[in-house]
Amino acid sequence: MPSPDDDAARRAGAILTIDLGAIAANWRGLHDAGRASGRPVDCAAVLKADAYGTGAAAVGPRLAAEGCRQFFVAHIDEAIALRRVLAEHPIYVLNGLLAGTEGDFVEHNLTPVLNHLGQLNAWRAAAQRFNRPLDAVIHLDTGMNRLGFGPDDAQALINERGRLRGLRLALFMSHLVASEETANPINGEQLSRFRSFVKAMPGAPASLANSSGIFLGPDYHFDLMRPGAALYGINPLPGQANPMLPTVTLQARILQTRRVDALQTVGYGGAWRAARSTRVATIGLGYADGYFRALVNRSVVYIAQQPAPVIGRISMDLVTIDVTDVAEADSQPGAMVEVLGPHLTPDDIAKQAHTNGYEVMTSLGRRYHRVYVEGRDDHADEAEVEDDAAGDAA
Ligand SMILES: Cc1ncc(COP(=O)(O)O)c(C=O)c1O
Incomplete structure (x- = not known):
């Protein structure tokens, strides 16, 4: 019997996983630094x-x-x-x-x-x-x-x-x-x-x-x-290794894919033009979810460890990505792509969008389906569950 949470995850354009164990561990680390x-x-x-x-x-x-x-x-x-x-x-x-x-x-x-x-x-x-x-x-x-x-x-x-x-x-x-x-x-x-x-x-x-x-x-x-x-998880020591644990993972769902011929444009204003025959995937989040318009042509998402560039203007509810170099099996409709996670932290996104990690975090969308986990192992489990669900949908 699927839980209401499973149903909500299936309906979601994007899933935000928040690791409460990591937040608690970060607090504990700072607390202990004060006691030193x-x-x-x-x-x-x-x-x-x-x-x-x-x-x-x-x-x-x-x-x-x-x-x-x-x-x-x-x-x-x-x-x-x-x-x-x-x-x-x-x-x-x-x-x-x-x-x-x-x-x-x-x-x-x-x-x-x-x-x-x-x-x-x-x-x-x-x-x-x-x-x-x-x-x-x-x-x-x-x-x-x-x-x-x-x-x-x-x-x-x-x-x-x-x-x-x-x-x-x-x-x-x-x-x-x-x-x-x-x-x-x-x-x-x-x-x-x-x-x-x-x-x-x-x-x-x-x-x-x-x-x-x-x-x-x-x-x-x-x-x-x-x-x-x-x-x-925002780095308190900019320019140095981050001593804090990451606390959020954001995965967005591929809604549709298409082949775009060379010289065709993608998205509002025709702002991105294909230089080659390009496989384009459209994912289910946008600037209304805190995915900044400034990220266009600057950011990537990750699919099966592979970067896929963000192309075309960011829409209110949609982002288009170039998946030409990603295996087709990994980038079918229903698959989840990593927007924030092991490859891309809020601080990384902040740099690309000319802002700071605070703004990235506090802009995290209210429409994301939220999953709270306790600890990084759960994180991995969670990703597996979602990947399975994506596979089913495809
Ligand atoms: C008065 C005050 N104290 C503490 C904090 C926490 O600062 P930070 O998020 O840099 O740890 C803030 C956040 O801006 C603040 O305004």
Whole structure:
């Protein structure tokens, strides 16, 4: 009896396999790196943008089971959704306290990251209204000039600590501007600004490092590290070997193949013209699924270990590929091709599309059939199952 999941896989234009075991192992590795200095450094997880496209509802509980105790998201609605699957853990909302949402924070037991004095005052007023101390994170801007207490607000806080009365300080945090550039002097400048602030405001844990920041060394770890990207396999050390495990595989289905004579064009605008008689396969994903239009003539997909170039403009729901040099038996309608996987990582695609791995991951399509597995062996099993299904369909 096929399961509903099997049925959904059969109907899917593309299948995204997410390895929760690899995400958990990445978290464990970062967590242990924090412990290397011998200090009790904790490691949170950043789950904003639906856990960088991998699915916060699945990733959150898996990381909690691994031992992760604190979680960050960007929006309060992301936090409310995460609260449904993480009943107890602190969930911090990075984008701050929007006017009128205080009651939502309290109702769902969420903690705002306070980004300026106005938010601090509003949260204190809420603590008075609800007649109980409320948890808060103070975000100090040490150079990003985006969100967080600027120098004047920070000084006002240092001068008058009573401004925090009624609140329980969960954390002081700041965010690094260019942590992936290890030689960039701004890292040290931000570190020293953050240190001065923490020294002037003792009494709460401190957090500075994102993924790449963790690799800047123990000075940057403070009490809590806040990785996002590296959890999901994005390389925190650009230009060096990636220390993280890959976490996603994306396979797309061949919907149709055709022979195109030399000089004929393929796709919208006739933007690609065949230089030879070409076997073209059309696969079931497009820019509406986060397959960037910029990838045209720049990327490949893999079929049975063989690269097949992406040709013709990317359509909303379709991509055309040149399978002339791929065995016909491997490239029949129904077969699955590798769009992301062992041959092509999100960082590789990012380079081709002139973006970064973050954008590739957070653009992963909502229409993909999603399969969660635990561990790389399961990955291989999964691919086998799908290949079999593809064979049947052909
Ligand atoms: C404030 C803050 N902390 C931590 C992170 C996680 O950063 P990364 O994904 O580079 O690890 C982000 C993500 O942009 C962030 O905005």
